[in-house]
Amino acid sequence: MVKFDNIKAILFDLDGTLFETAPEISDAVNLMLKDLEMAQLKTNEIKRFIGRGAENLIKQSIEVSSKKDPTPVFASAPLCLRGLKRPLLI
Secondary structure (H helix, E strand, O other): OOOOOOOOOOOOOOOOOOOOOHHHHHHHHHHHHHHOOOOOOOHHHHHOOOOOOHHHHHHHHHHHHHOOOOHHHHOOHHHHHHHHHOOOOO
16 A cells, blocks of 8 residues: 655645536535525536636626626625535535
8 A cells, every 4th residue: 555645735626627516516506596596507507607716606606597686695695605515425
């Protein structure tokens, strides 16, 4: 068995550069939208918002789903983030 004693860090890049995580991120966003009683989006729609931070992902998803300004909904951040905190099976 190989030992890795000299590892200083393990980095995760989950915005699609190293791993294709769009389907799982899409599932989490759609759980959030469902909790907010908004229309769910297709993975390809959500994929456009990935890679520019969680705030952008959430705001853009809410705006496209509701066709309204996401600011009032986003003001209740714990509610908005519920879908992204749920464990997903990958």
